[in-house]
Amino acid sequence: MTSYAFRLAIQSILHEKWINLLSMITIAVCFLIMAITALSVYNIDLATKTLPEKFSIMIYLKDNLSSEDSKNIINTVKKDTAIETVRFIPKDEAMKELKSFLKNTEYVLEGLDENPLPDSIEIKLKKEAVGPDSVKKLAERLKEIKGVSEVEYVEKFLSSLYSVKVGFKTLGIIFIIIMSVGIIFVCYSTVKILFYRRNKEIETYKLLGATKGFIRAPFIIEGSVIGFSGGLLSLIGIVSLYYTIILRLSLTIPLFKSIIFPAHIALFLPLAGVTLGITGAAIAIGRLRY
Amino acid sequence: MIQFQNVSKHYENQTALRNITFSIDKGDMVFINGPSGSGKTTLLKLIYLAEKHDEGNISIAGFEVEKLKESSIPLLRRNIGFVFQDFRLLDNRNVFENVALSLMIRGVSEKDLKTQVYESLKIVNLRHKADSSPDALSGGEQQRVVIARAVVTEPTIILADEPTGNIDPDLSAGIIRIFKDINAKGTTILIATHNRDLFRNSGKRVLKLDNGNLVGDEKG
Ligand SMILES: Nc1ncnc2c1ncn2[C@@H]1O[C@H](COP(=O)(O)OP(=O)(O)OP(=O)(O)O)[C@@H](O)[C@H]1O
Ligand SMILES: [Mg+2]
Numbered sequence: 001m002t003s004y005a006f007r008l009a010i011q012s013i014l015h016e017k018w019i020n021l022l023s024m025i026t027i028a029v030c031f032l033i034m035a036i037t038a039l040s041v042y043n044i045d046l047a048t049k050t051l052p053e054k055f056s057i058m059i060y061l062k063d064n065l066s067s068e069d070s071k072n073i074i075n076t077v078k079k080d081t082a083i084e085t086v087r088f089i090p091k092d093e094a095m096k097e098l099k100s101f102l103k104n105t106e107y108v109l110e111g112l113d114e115n116p117l118p119d120s121i122e123i124k125l126k127k128e129a130v131g132p133d134s135v136k137k138l139a140e141r142l143k144e145i146k147g148v149s150e151v152e153y154v155e156k157f158l159s160s161l162y163s164v165k166v167g168f169k170t171l172g173i174i175f176i177i178i179m180s181v182g183i184i185f186v187c188y189s190t191v192k193i194l195f196y197r198r199n200k201e202i203e204t205y206k207l208l209g210a211t212k213g214f215i216r217a218p219f220i221i222e223g224s225v226i227g228f229s230g231g232l233l234s235l236i237g238i239v240s241l242y243y244t245i246i247l248r249l250s251l252t253i254p255l256f257k258s259i260i261f262p263a264h265i266a267l268f269l270p271l272a273g274v275t276l277g278i279t280g281a282a283i284a285i286g287r288l289r290y
Numbered sequence: 291m292i293q294f295q296n297v298s299k300h301y302e303n304q305t306a307l308r309n310i311t312f313s314i315d316k317g318d319m320v321f322i323n324g325p326s327g328s329g330k331t332t333l334l335k336l337i338y339l340a341e342k343h344d345e346g347n348i349s350i351a352g353f354e355v356e357k358l359k360e361s362s363i364p365l366l367r368r369n370i371g372f373v374f375q376d377f378r379l380l381d382n383r384n385v386f387e388n389v390a391l392s393l394m395i396r397g398v399s400e401k402d403l404k405t406q407v408y409e410s411l412k413i414v415n416l417r418h419k420a421d422s423s424p425d426a427l428s429g430g431e432q433q434r435v436v437i438a439r440a441v442v443t444e445p446t447i448i449l450a451d452e453p454t455g456n457i458d459p460d461l462s463a464g465i466i467r468i469f470k471d472i473n474a475k476g477t478t479i480l481i482a483t484h485n486r487d488l489f490r491n492s493g494k495r496v497l498k499l500d501n502g503n504l505v506g507d508e509k510g
Contacts, residue, residue: 206364207367209368
């Protein structure tokens with residue numbers, strides 16, 4: 001019974017090879033765009049995960065604090081659970097850093113008798129504590145501490161980092177959903193065309209006593225084969241794209257070196273093809289009536 | 291085997307069958323005769339459920355048609371072999387495949403399928419045309435392929451709609467002989483025809499239709 005279904009499906013696939021090939025290629029292109037989107041979102045997500053390590057908050061202390069006071073402040077800061085590391089930067093060291101930063105344009109500092117820089121504390125946060133709201137609250141807490149004159153961090157950096165990340169993810173997911181619907185639609189139309197073309201044949205099947213399953217099975221198989229082939233074709237496409245373009249580019253542009261190609265995408269594409277293909281075919285056949 | 295009780299069938303603008311009552315026993319061979327448009331094809335369609343009757347009760351091979359679930363329709367049809375008036379051969383398949391289709395639908399294994407198909411092609415004398423396309427056959431040959439497809443499953447009932455419609459008198463007699471042989475093995479057979487020569491002096495039962503009414507039930 002099932003072997004007949006497979007034979008009928010294969011006969012039909014070969015017989016209508018141009019329609020089938022066309023939809024396979026269309027599906028492959030959709031999947032390719034989908035895979036590139038997923039790959040980009042995946043890599044952006046990965047990149048933004050390492051960024052919080054670079055994020056720091058500067059605490060500037062008031063002038064003329066005793067070293068005792070400074071120590072107290074440092075100890076209070078250290079107690080905060082959100083904080084990973086604390087580094088005290090005395091104003092002399094800050095000056096040194098500034099001078100080495102300016103290097104050849106050091107002369108702009110000439111004429112300063114006194115070091116105008118304050119003592120400061122640089123803190124780094126635990127990864128999970130880096131977020132627009134949590135940092136804002138922390139900064140407010142730090143400002144309350146006696147002897148602290150100012151708390152500074154790059155607010156824009158944080159909020160834009162998060163909106164970029166969330167934005168890309170949402171956009172990517174919406175895009176992937178649209179593409180999936182597109183693939184279902186391609187399978188749907190293909191199977192619908194084949195179904196209409198064989199309408200007379202199907203009527204005869206029914207009259208000769210075929211069950212609905214017997215009639216449906218070849219179309220479902222055909223849909224899944226089209227979807228699977230589309231997925232496989234796109235997989236070949238994305239792998240060759242990766243090896244020819246990205247790997248070669250990474251030799252000259254270091255940014256490309258950090259692009260990661262997740263291997264499970266290789267399984268996902270043909271599998272998604274089968275699922276979407278079957279869905280499209282099932283919708284195309286619809287309810288059969290005797 | 292087949293019972294009609296006060297059955298009527300209306301199409302949108304006309305009545306094709308009016309208050310028909312008859313009963314056919316297992317193993318009978320019965321002709322349905324009447325002029326064109328009298329309702330012969332409609333009567334056969336009610337038996338294999340290609341059309342639904344509007345009034346009355348029909349019972350086929352133990353199935354009560356009014357109570358039949360949609361999913362049981364294929365089961366009912368598998369008891370029946372059809373010879374359609376319009377043949378319904380698939381022109382993208384050869385003769386062998388057309389006959390084999392009946393068996394594939396019933397899930398018959400590949401091995402049994404081959405012997406059964408060749409056997410039934412032999413009955414209608416078309417063993418040598420197994421690989422031909424139906425398009426390449428004469429009307430009479432196509433007619434016999436349809437008969438082979440109907441008998442290949444060894445059904446309990448055979449419904450034949452004008453099985454000699456395209457055939458010369460000599461060949462017609464041959465086809466009726468094929469049906470008689472099958473009937474002799476216990477198969478119930480209904481043959482719809484406007485050709486009285488087929489049953490004249492046959493001693494078989496003849497149901498006469500005229501304009502949707504059953505007007506006669508006699509021996510031919
Ligand atoms: N699907 C249909 N829709 C509307 N009217 C129909 C339909 N099928 C048949 N009829 C009408 O019902 C009547 C009976 O038709 P039927 O096909 O049963 O006649 P028949 O005895 O088989 O004729 P013939 O000998 O020409 O095959 C005819 O008048 C026909 O026009
Ligand atoms: Mg007719």
